[in-house]
């Protein structure tokens with residue numbers, strides 16, 4: 227294994243296939259979600275046959291999709307990051323306040339947690355602007371090049387400072403932080419450099435705020451305030467307002483926006499104080515049951531120890547932030563020995579940490595997920611959209627029914643529908659509606675479905691828009707059950723009767739809609755997924 231020299235040797239009980247699977251997920255994440263199998267082979271240093279089996283297993287789990295020679299991360303992989311974010315609870319409790327502040331200031335607002343000597347974003351309320359580099363949920367930044375960094379560093383132990391110095395020596399240009407541009411050699415005159423980090427940390431302690439004056443790249447400025455855990459007084463996360471020098475200088479941010487950030491943070495801390503105890507969702511018993519069946523079916527191509535190991539991460543969640551080995555085994559349906567080896571592997575990889583009771587015996591030790599779990603696929607998918615989620619499913623559907631399929635939403639005026647994704651069938655005569663094109667809502671199957679107060683399970687139109695065209699549509703619902711889009715298939719009267727549409731197309735439409743919904747619900751749990 228081509229591990230960097232600084233990587234400690236894995237413990238004897240670590241599960242090698244699980245480590246390889248995690249390495250594949252890391253490389254795909256760094257590559258923005260897509261790599262060819264041969265690029266994966268190079269990036270991981272694994273044998274091609276190993277890469278093939280790992281990717282086949284991840285595909286079976288629904289975490290990657292194989293498009294020809296490319297492996298692509300799918301929205302389902304976000305359930306790993308979701309498990310961490312749900313267990314953390316801060317996004318659920320504070321993201322509403324962060325979004326409201328972003329609206330009030332018309333600037334981006336983020337929430338970040340400490341991750342070793344870095345900071346990792348757990349929420350982003352982003353303003354889309356030409357002049358701004360914006361980070362994604364799950365991105366890791368080196369502490370010394372950010373505003374939250376010095377605030378977290380006020381709590382560092384001497385060992386943590388030593389680890390930071392070692393990292394700075396080994397990676398002076400921040401090449402291990404793919405989310406940031408490499409360190410600029412000559413920072414603009416008068417601006418701080420990362421070498422000032424210790425001074426900035428001392429300076430951050432008493433006023434309890436910190437600035438980033440273009441440490442990441444020219445133009446980018448930020449001001450940050452810690453959100454403290456009301457029980458411990460320690461920093462739970464850091465809230466930042468991010469802007470560009472074309473709108474605010476760093477000094478400007480401090481003078482004009484810091485007071486409003488402080489007010490918002492005080493409200494966040496009050497929210498934490500008043501938060502009801504976490505609701506412990508039902509434990510998802512038997513997560514691991516399906517792995518045996520997959521092994522039977524796929525044989526050598528299915529790496530069961532990888533699939534079993536990954537289910538361990540999804541045992542965590544809201545109200546399940548700290549789990550003992552016994553609880554993990556129960557939640558996953560894995561044998562204790564299997565769950566134990568997976569936890570040992572994750573602890574070695576820094577994805578799981580022993581929570582609180584370090585003194586407790588091994589059986590009673592509680593484990594918790596770390597922010598690093600977000601590096602398993604989350605950032606590239608956190609910017610997806612409903613059309614992007616839908617297209618691979620539309621391809622499968624078009625293939626299955628041999629008709630053009632599309633996704634449509636109602637326009638703002640409410641009297642038209644707009645196609646947002648479309649996969650044509652390869653008939654000479656196919657219904658020609660392109661993404662972006664609009665049609666009258668009341669004469670299309672998708673439109674009629676979206677116009678109804680309580681949408682039907684499906685609608686069918688028969689030559690109403692155009693002679694010869696028959697269309698059938700089913701609803702797509704968001705996490706709350708609201709209908710937000712319609713999935714539609716169009717055919718020609720010469721190809722299928724109305725009855726045949728219902729008999730041959732409707733079941734496939736329905737199952738495709740439920741696949742799209744499953745992806746949408748996973749992706750939108752902690753990120754906003756645009757409908758267009």
Ligand code: PHB
Pocket residue numbers: 335336337359360361371372373374438442447448450466468
């Ligand atoms: C951000 O939220 O994008 C952000 C926050 C603090 C920084 C830089 C960027 O120092």
